[in-house]
Amino acid sequence: MTPDITPITMPKFGLAMTEGKIAGWLVEPGTQVTTGEELVDIETSKITNTFESPVAGLLRRHVAANGEMLPVGALIGIVADAAVSDADIDAFVTRFQADFAAASDAPEGAEAADEPVMMQVGDYSLRVHDRGVGDGTPLVLIHGFGGDLKNWMLNHATLAHGRRVIAFDLPGHGGSSKDVGPGTLAFFADVTAQLLAHLDLARVHVMGHSLGGGIALTLARTQPARVASLTLIAPAGLGPQINMDFINGFIEADRVRGVQDVLKYLVHDKSLIGRRMADDVLRYKRLDGAEAALRKVAQACFPDGKQGDDLRPVLAEADMPVTLIWGQADEILPVAQAEGLPGTVTRHILPAIGHMPQLESAPAVNEVVEAFIRHEVATA
């Protein structure tokens, strides 16, 4: 700001005021004003108020005319010493207006943000985060029970090179609508297929974690042509056993402490579970309909405290390449469920890692996935 030019801007009378109208100037340009002198009447949606000059000096310009409606902070007049040239004032006004316009546009600015967006897919409103560009076959990430697309926060950007990588919140989860239909793996696989169709993706690599692994396997069974490859991280569907203390505890917990205790089942290194993580889960769980959705999914997928879907036959018949990643110290789905699979399935068992290798051992998981997908492309 030029020190000898003082901008007079639209004042803010009270908290609700966002804009005001110049009801009438009380001082003409060329007049010497004192601080506190009545300068201009401003009309708001509620009242008309007289604005007093915040400074002493020579009023040089009315930038806003009588009757003009302007936002708070907009330039309405100029106070400047007589020695300041009109050209300098013109330049000042131009610069001020440009800066003000830029500042007020910024929040609305249409910068193509790398952020999740909401998409209406059939009957469901889904939060989808589509990252990366390139010719590579796209990769779709399916999170697990109670999770959301942030479960991939250490993988998503890394993998999004030379291809699109799409993470989304399953119905009932994260920012997506909370209707989970019958809550079955088949239902989620169907919504996933609808999303792929909506995004015009004929064929994708699919990576699923836990329940999302079961969904990926189901999708491979129902829509094999769409699935270029399967990356399964501690997937559901390969054995009946599941830690129901986690499932029920996650559904029931409504306080930070309870959530924190339950989340510890997810990892081998318990110090990873901080208060922030629990806060984040609670923000989701507090949403109307979230708890009911989780209950429905648990009843549909884990009736009688066991996994209801046996998806081993899918692996036996699968035409697409499959890789499996499992934490040796998984406390939700035992690593033993990785045994006895067809020899075509490549296995990566990670020692001293729990149920969320993609978080707890992100670099190793990213390396495996990148190599696997690249290899698949090379041989395709």
Add this chain to the structure above:
Amino acid sequence: MSKKSFRQAINEALRQEMRRDPTVILMGEDVAGGRGGSAGTADAWGGVLGVTKGLYEEFGETRVLDTPITEASYIGAAAGAAVTGLRPVAELMFVDFVGCCLDQIMNQAAKFRYMFGGKARTPLVIRAMYGAGFNAAAQHSQALYPLFTHIPGLKVVIPSSPYEAKGLLISAIRDDDPVIFLENKVMYDVEEEVPDEPYAIPFGEANLTREGDDVTIVAFGRMVGMANEAADRLAKKGIGCTVIDPRTTSPLDGETILECVADTGRLVIVDESSPRCNMATDIAALVAEEAFDTLRAPIRRVVPPHTPVPFATVLETLYMPSVEKIEAAVTATMNHRVTEKV
């Protein structure tokens, strides 16, 4: 999810609960506001600060009721409506006006459950603006939450951000007891990410907005933001602060406060209400009684002086707790050295 102001968050909570539950109604001076009259104005500006804007248009005059300027009558009517099946949200405008209707709140609404053998439910919410810093002088600037906290039978909520405001107001409306919901009038334009969906934040569970090992700071409402800023500045100097936002003063999550004090050994309480018998004295007493042995320094309070809120801007600024005052209190408690008595 999008950025919403404190004002929008409250408006959205009211709108969503009114859509969900037809028994939710609004009452108060100018909650519709500006409609009718001899000019036949159709628009309504929705309260003196526009918080209830648009609700009259959506829900109409049977559910958004402009009342005469008589707090005793409409707060009383709201209490009566609550025990007879509605869920009224009555707006007191400035909390300073509570004197006109304290009987209806203190001796009626708060007592119904207890006077009628536990058979009465009083799902009443009273919204009001509180706090200094608005240059609104002594009669429109008080932070009277200790007054309500003192009365058994009331629940008292002080949201510290737009996210908190929406979730806590939804809980307040769904609650079957009378809830006093206090909005700091300086915060209406504060913005943050707020989910579009309805959600309820439970009462009586404190929120930790910062975590640190050296000093516990307990702060309420607008003071939480100041405490966070002080904590961020202190962190750069190597002093770690845990900041606790209790969210509700009644019920109060004393357990979390005691646990954090046990971890840090030092306590600073930031409370913008008048200093005698306020939340700072209440929490200081709790910690002195329950956690004396864990304290490594005297408890410090950052509170205004015991005087009506001054009108003059410089004096009002001097009166209020500030980031600098919080920093100074934390530094003082860090510098305290225990002297062994011989």
